[in-house]
Amino acid sequence: MANKVVVTGIGLICGQAMSANELFERISQCQSSVRKNEKLAAYGVTNSACSFIDEQVLAALDVQCREQGLPQLSAPALLAIYAAAQAIENADIDVKSIERKGLFLACNKQSLEAEHLLGLAKHFDPTTGKVDLDMFMEMQRHEKQSYFHKRQDMAALVLAERYEFDDVVMTPGDACAAGGIAVGTGYRYIAQGELDVALVGATEAMCNYMPMLSFSILGALAPQSGEHPASISCPFDKARSGFVMGDGSAFLMLESEQHAQARGAKILGYVSGFAKQTESWRITSSPKDGSDYARCMSDAIADAGLSINDIDHINAHGTSTEQNDSCESAAIKKLFGERTVSIPVTSNKSAIGHSLAASGAIEAALSIISLQQQLLLPTLNFCEGDEDTAGINVVQQATPSKIKHILSNSFGFGGENSVLILSAVAE
Amino acid sequence: MIKTESKKAPVFVEQGSVYCSAGNNVSSLWQALANGQQNLTALPCPAYDAWPWSQVFLVEEPGASELGVDRKILRTMEKQAKMALYGAALAVQQVETLANKSISSAKKGLYLALPTVDESVPPWSLLETLHEVSATPTQPIELSSSEFLQREIPAFFGLSTLNSNACAHISACFDLTGAMGAYSPFADAAFQALIDATGAVAQGENSAALVGGVSPKVNPQLLLQYEHWGWDKLSARIPAEGSSFVVLTANKNPDAVCVSGFARGFIASSVEAPEIYQQLLAQALANANVTAADIDWFLPFATGGKDIQALFALGAKESLPILSSESCMGFSGAAGPLINLNLALHGLQQQKYLVNTHNNINAQENAGALRHVALSAAGPEGQYLVVILSREVI
Numbered sequence: 137m138a139n140k141v142v143v144t145g146i147g148l149i150c151g152q153a154m155s156a157n158e159l160f161e162r163i164s165q166c167q168s169s170v171r172k173n174e175k176l177a178a179y180g181v182t183n184s185a186c187s188f189i190d191e192q193v194l195a196a197l198d199v200q201c202r203e204q205g206l207p208q209l210s211a212p213a214l215l216a217i218y219a220a221a222q223a224i225e226n227a228d229i230d231v232k233s234i235e236r237k238g239l240f241l242a243c244n245k246q247s248l249e250a251e252h253l254l255g256l257a258k259h260f261d262p263t264t265g266k267v268d269l270d271m272f273m274e275m276q277r278h279e280k281q282s283y284f285h286k287r288q289d290m291a292a293l294v295l296a297e298r299y300e301f302d303d304v305v306m307t308p309g310d311a312c313a314a315g316g317i318a319v320g321t322g323y324r325y326i327a328q329g330e331l332d333v334a335l336v337g338a339t340e341a342m343c344n345y346m347p348m349l350s351f352s353i354l355g356a357l358a359p360q361s362g363e364h365p366a367s368i369s370c371p372f373d374k375a376r377s378g379f380v381m382g383d384g385s386a387f388l389m390l391e392s393e394q395h396a397q398a399r400g401a402k403i404l405g406y407v408s409g410f411a412k413q414t415e416s417w418r419i420t421s422s423p424k425d426g427s428d429y430a431r432c433m434s435d436a437i438a439d440a441g442l443s444i445n446d447i448d449h450i451n452a453h454g455t456s457t458e459q460n461d462s463c464e465s466a467a468i469k470k471l472f473g474e475r476t477v478s479i480p481v482t483s484n485k486s487a488i489g490h491s492l493a494a495s496g497a498i499e500a501a502l503s504i505i506s507l508q509q510q511l512l513l514p515t516l517n518f519c520e521g522d523e524d525t526a527g528i529n530v531v532q533q534a535t536p537s538k539i540k541h542i543l544s545n546s547f548g549f550g551g552e553n554s555v556l557i558l559s560a561v562a563e
Numbered sequence: 564m565i566k567t568e569s570k571k572a573p574v575f576v577e578q579g580s581v582y583c584s585a586g587n588n589v590s591s592l593w594q595a596l597a598n599g600q601q602n603l604t605a606l607p608c609p610a611y612d613a614w615p616w617s618q619v620f621l622v623e624e625p626g627a628s629e630l631g632v633d634r635k636i637l638r639t640m641e642k643q644a645k646m647a648l649y650g651a652a653l654a655v656q657q658v659e660t661l662a663n664k665s666i667s668s669a670k671k672g673l674y675l676a677l678p679t680v681d682e683s684v685p686p687w688s689l690l691e692t693l694h695e696v697s698a699t700p701t702q703p704i705e706l707s708s709s710e711f712l713q714r715e716i717p718a719f720f721g722l723s724t725l726n727s728n729a730c731a732h733i734s735a736c737f738d739l740t741g742a743m744g745a746y747s748p749f750a751d752a753a754f755q756a757l758i759d760a761t762g763a764v765a766q767g768e769n770s771a772a773l774v775g776g777v778s779p780k781v782n783p784q785l786l787l788q789y790e791h792w793g794w795d796k797l798s799a800r801i802p803a804e805g806s807s808f809v810v811l812t813a814n815k816n817p818d819a820v821c822v823s824g825f826a827r828g829f830i831a832s833s834v835e836a837p838e839i840y841q842q843l844l845a846q847a848l849a850n851a852n853v854t855a856a857d858i859d860w861f862l863p864f865a866t867g868g869k870d871i872q873a874l875f876a877l878g879a880k881e882s883l884p885i886l887s888s889e890s891c892m893g894f895s896g897a898a899g900p901l902i903n904l905n906l907a908l909h910g911l912q913q914q915k916y917l918v919n920t921h922n923n924i925n926a927q928e929n930a931g932a933l934r935h936v937a938l939s940a941a942g943p944e945g946q947y948l949v950v951i952l953s954r955e956v957i
Contacts, residue, residue, distance in 0.1 A: 244725065244726075245725075245726070245747075268609075269609060269610060269611035269614075269783055269786060269787065270611045270612050272787075273611060273787065273790055287748065288747055288748060289747065289748055289749075293944045293945075296829050296831065296945075297831045297945075300831060301829055302828050302829045302830070302831060302839070303827065303828055303829065304827060305829045305946065306746070306755060307746070307747055307748075308744065308745065308746070309726040309727070309745050309746070309747045309748075310726070310727045310730075310743075310744070310745045311725050311726070311727035311728075313727070314727075317744070321744075321759075328762075328766070411742070412742055412743060412744070413669070413740055413741060413742060413743060414672075414673055414730060414731065414734035414739060414740055414741070414743040415731070415734060415735075415740060416668060416734050416735050416737075416738045416739065416740050417735060418735065428740070431669065431740075548727045549725055549727055549728060549731075550725060550727040550728040550730060550731030550732075551731050551734065551735070552727045552730060552731065552743060552745070
């Protein structure tokens with residue numbers, strides 16, 4: 137029989153919030169973390185509103201890490217180390233002493249920032265068409281411009297060494313589904329009895345030059361002509377026109393129920409189901425009828441041993457792009473049928489932006505707090521749906537509600553989908 | 564410290580594809596290794612002064628017709644995604660399981676290991692313009708010119724460098740919609756993918772799984788990694804491009820080779836490395852219900868041979884044949900362990916094996932009774948995995 141998997145700790149940094157409870161409080165009060173990024177605007181990024189983490193915060197985290205003897209790290213790694221430590225502290229667990237433990241940390245590849253691009257350009261010889269790699273390498277030794285900051289496994293390896301994870305260390309890189317996949321994969325290892333404890337989470341810091349430009353050129357970011365930054369992202373609304381980017385990291389400490397009970401840990405909630413699947417469609421969109429999303433949601437519910445009638449709330453992927461929200465709405469209607477109008481749906485992304493890999497882990501953390509507080513979070517900026525999203529019961533203000541099971545969606549570019557089922561502690 | 568992997572139902576593995584400079588099938592690679600044929604090509608990018616190799620193992624970038632996709636799709640694919648798709652296409656041609664209509668596409672999964680997909684940007688023309696102004700203390704106007712940037716940055720850059728999109732192309736072409744995973748960035752990722760896929764098939768989450776690994780592409784960014792890791796000081800690390808795939812199934816295949824055991828770990832301290840190599844090898848052997856003396860062939864990858872002594876310490880035969888294929892055919896990152904796996908499957912099928920010779924150019928072919936083959940793969944910062952293949956007695 138599969139082990140029950142419990143959540144015993146949460147750590148988070150996202151936008152202007154330094155913990156999961158702080159972020160939950162902010163969103164419940166309809167406070168958005170989306171702001172104009174003046175530095176990006178100065179660089180000519182027209183869609184410069186995003187939920188970024190201040191450079192001062194990153195600098196302080198950098199100092200802390202250096203004081204602890206860690207090497208110079210990338211922004212995603214700094215965020216991950218902070219959030220992971222918070223989750224471990226929250227769980228009140230001595231991770232090093234645990235024998236059967238795994239680390240599952242999702243992160244996508246990072247891109248060059250504007251300063252890095254200029255640094256590289258300095259060593260480009262237009263007459264020969266070659267980069268002087270010797271000079272470039274020398275520069276990297278002295279300046280904070282290392283190519284290796286692009287590595288997606290940097291945070292995972294630092295955490296593995298720090299907390300002595302000597303078994304499974306995994307870095308999912310499945311775009312926007314990666315965070316959900318990290319949580320779900322850790323859940324599965326514990327459920328199947330292969331691990332007792334898993335530190336699961338994700339980190340991403342994409343509010344910088346090249347990612348913002350590339351997603352802007354792709355047409356995925358919302359145009360921002362004159363709108364207040366906090367009102368640009370509006371999931372499921374008829375005015376939705378794209379997403380805004382976000383920075384962040386979140387971790388959950390997962391344990392088998394038996395392991396948590398044996399050490400007297402406080403159980404915050406359960407991860408009770410998971411599915412991850414690929415589509416066989418297009419790399420820029422999913423089937424309009426929502427069939428692939430619905431299949432993934434259905435399989436996650438089945439994995440939890442539940443029926444659709446047991447789901448009390450949906451934490452949607454809800455990116456605020458025309459495509460995603462239409463497909464996700466179609467999937468919800470296809471799967472839940474007549475129940476659709478009665479299932480409250482929330483997207484957190486209008487408040488915190490879309491942090492790609494990190495989003496699934498952040499939303500899982502927020503969902504666990506929703507279960508604890510029995511409170512539904514609002515979808516900021518939603519006013520009225522369109523033909524596709526009409527009938528979706530989008531939560532518009534913080535609402536107390538009896539919630540036992542939450543379904544949390546994460547759908548990735550290219551058609552990699554993951555769905556988690558998160559459940560409340562029995563009264 | 565190291566846990567024991569739980570025993571699962573048998574999962575069978577079928578020989579898939581190899582796409583490398585020596586050819587696009589396992590037989591031609593095997594023959595090239597036996598004959599010492601090394602298809603080296605001039606380094607295609609600028610290098611730093613101390614770079615040791617003027618020639619490397621490259622593959623041709625597959626075109627739209629070879630990949631079976633519309634030419635427009637190529638705009639969304641970097642070379643690594645093309646190598647992945649081409650390797651997958653070769654595997655699908657080779658293995659009937661994936662075309663088997665009686666298995667629902669929702670029960671066919673994809674597990675792909677690939678390093679960071681390196682972007683083609685910044686394009687040289689962008690660097691050329693920025694070079695002129697990069698020495699100025701003020702911000703170059705080009706960096707804040709939307710018109711300039713939109714001209715210089717490829718429209719699909721945001722997608723083409725996502726690992727998930729390399730997977731998406733394969734899923735879309737071959738209708739694989741089951742449970743999946745994408746793993747990065749080093750050689751160990753190949754066996755992470757294989758072990759997870761094995762678990763998914765054993766648990767019934769998938770009925771079949773395509774498992775692949777892709778190399779980095781040879782470009783200046785790869786050279787920087789070589790310098791960083793010190794790989795340019797190792798003789799067996801000549802960069803090689805390519806991809807390789809195998810197919811896992813719960814159904815016993817005609818050759819009846821199964822993934823009988825595996826283990827994975829993270830070696831945080833080099834002081835403890837010898838002990839942990841032994842523990843992990845012992846764990847994989849126990850998982851396969853065999854001893855070190857039962858192993859008939861060992862193919863380590865990217866371990867620098869450090870685990871060979873550990874296997875002997877556990878009681879491996881003195882005559883145990885060993886093949887470090889990267890000595891002969893270059894270092895192909897996450898493709899390497901799966902290339903080795905395909906060589907192992909070929910050997911098990913043909914009852915022959917290859918061993919390194921002193922010249923590190925060719926491998927010597929010998930006939931021999933093979934039943935159990937051990938393979939390993941390592942990442943540069945302590946990642947280490949072991950897989951045991953076993954042939955059923957027919």
